[in-house]
Amino acid sequence: MISDPLLLAVAVMAVMMILLLSSKWIGFSLFASGVAGMLLFEVHLPPTISIWDKIGDLLANSVWNSLNSWALxxxxxxxxxxxxxxxxAISTRLLNGLVPWLSGVPGRLYHINVVACSLFAAVSGSSAATTATVGKITLSELTRRGYRKSLAIGSLAGAGTLGFLIPPSLIMIIYGVLSDTSIGKLFIAGVIPGVVLATMYSVYIVARAKMDPDAIPGEDETYTWADRFAALRDLVPVFGLIVLVLGGIYVGLTTPTEAAAIGVVGALGLALYFRNLTWANLQQALLSAVKTSGMICFIIAGAAFLSQVVGFVGIARAISTSIADLNLSPYTLILVLGLMYLFLGMILDGISIVVMTLPIVLPIVQSAGFEALWFGIFVVFMVELSQITPPVGFSIFVIQHIAKEDVRTILKATFPFFCIMVIMVILVTVFPDIVFFLPRHMM
Structure with missing residues (x-):
């Protein structure tokens, strides 16, 4: 039996790592780690109550409270x-509609990854879905047209992570539920950082195009203004859906849940409008959505149980006291946490990082003077970085499957965009008004 909460924290983390490295489900690993923590800790209970009774109480309470949420x-x-x-295939129309408008910009069609990922992120909320959808179309097309594959891969990897930052974001929803932070405010707070990051990606592409003209093919298709306006037939409906989903949240007419329901109806309407909706692809969409939602809810429930255990045995209090005793300055604390998230990103997916660390980290961050809203955007950036951090960067795996390149080549191509994201994290930390500006003026 272990009486020291810090030693117990190490033991619980060891159990979790062993289970994760043995390819067990993340949700199961979280539940099992919580049970192990209760069994290893020296708990003093009345004679009439067994340890398994207490585990059952914590399990029932945490699962119900974590999943019984309207916001979820x-x-x-x-x-x-x-x-x-x-x-x-509405995303394919979106990409085809962007080509005529980007052909005249320095760097030309490299920007299509940035713009297309930004737009698709605004209607999907998933980084993996954004990267896969855009990458399946753009990588082969850019390579066919003579664009350098490494820059195409790098821009896709960097811009694909915007699915977590530009609302609606699945990570923001999970963070808002677990931290009791307004999801609407999180959505609004992510807009300016997302647009600034996408702009920084495009500026880098322009600079690369200027410094290395060979990266751009000598000849490209030319488009008239008539072609550009014709392409609006594919772009305007998607833009309309984005405005429909996010506009209601921004002006306070709809909650995120209501906006999501409107988005589903709008997506079905677009599919009917473009005559792409069939029973087969609707079945595939429903089945995939159920699988993904079930997986995420299982992880959330497991994380909630583990957080209950962490609080019950005193791990959170002990860690908070230990960090407070270090007398770290607020920015040093954020630096330490940033390095911790980068390490976790090497071995865990983004959702697991958020749900496993938040119960312990958020009270420490708030006691240092940072607001939960700002920290939510900071965490989203850290999760974005984890998407392109080896060896468990999901975006890297997605791109590897699409591009048929080895991981080393993909990481080398992605590194400049990784550095840009790190610069953006520094800017958000030094200038927090980047996050707070819209929530303060719109809500």
Missing amino acids: TALPLFILMGEILYRT
Whole structure:
């Protein structure tokens, strides 16, 4: 039996790592780690109550409280909306409509990854879905047209992570539920950082194009203004859906859950409008949305149980006291946490990082003077970085499957965009008004 909460924290983390490395489900690993923590800790209970009774009480309470949330219903709806757009090939129309408008910009069609990922992120909320959907179309097309594959891969990897930052974001929904932070405010707070990051990606592409003209093919298709206006037939409906989903949240007319329901109806309407909706692809979208939602809810429930255990045995209090005793300055604390998230990103997916660390980290951050709203955007950036961090960067795996390149080549191509994201994290930390400006003026 272990009486020291810090030693118990190490033991619980060891159990979790062993289970994760043995390829067990993340949700199961979280539940099992919580049970192990209770069994290993020296708990003093009345004679009439066994340790298994206490575990059952904590389990029932945590699972019910974590999943019995109206705000959480936005999660499966946004997932379904993204699946409908992907399965009915509406995303392909979006990309084809962008080509005439980007052909005259320095760097030309490299920007299509940035713009297309930004737009698709605004209607899907998933980084993996954004990267896969855009990458399946753009990588082969850019390579066919003579564009350098490494820059195409790098821009896709960097811009694909915008699915977590530009609302509606699945990570923001989960963070809002677990931290009791307004999901609407999180959505609004992510807009300016998302637009600034996408702009920084495009500026880098322009600079690369200027410094290395060979990266751009000598000849490219030319488009007239008539072609550009004709392409609006594919762009305007998607823009309309974005405005429909996010506009209601921004002006306070709809909650995120209501906006998600509107988004599903809007996605179905677009599929009917473009005559791409069939029973087969609707079945695929529904089945995939159910699988993804079930997986995420299982992870959330497991994380909630583990957080209950962490609080019950005193791990959170002990860690908070230990960090407070270090007398770290607020920015040093954020630096330490940033390095911790980068390490966790090497071995865990983004959702697991959020749900496993938040119960312990958030009280420490708030006691240092940072607001939960700002920290939510900071965590989203850290999760974005984890998407392109080896060896468990999901975006890297997605791109590897699409591009048929080895991981080393993909990481080398992605590194400049990784550095840009790190610069953006520094800017958000030094200038927090980047996050707070819209929430203060719109809500």
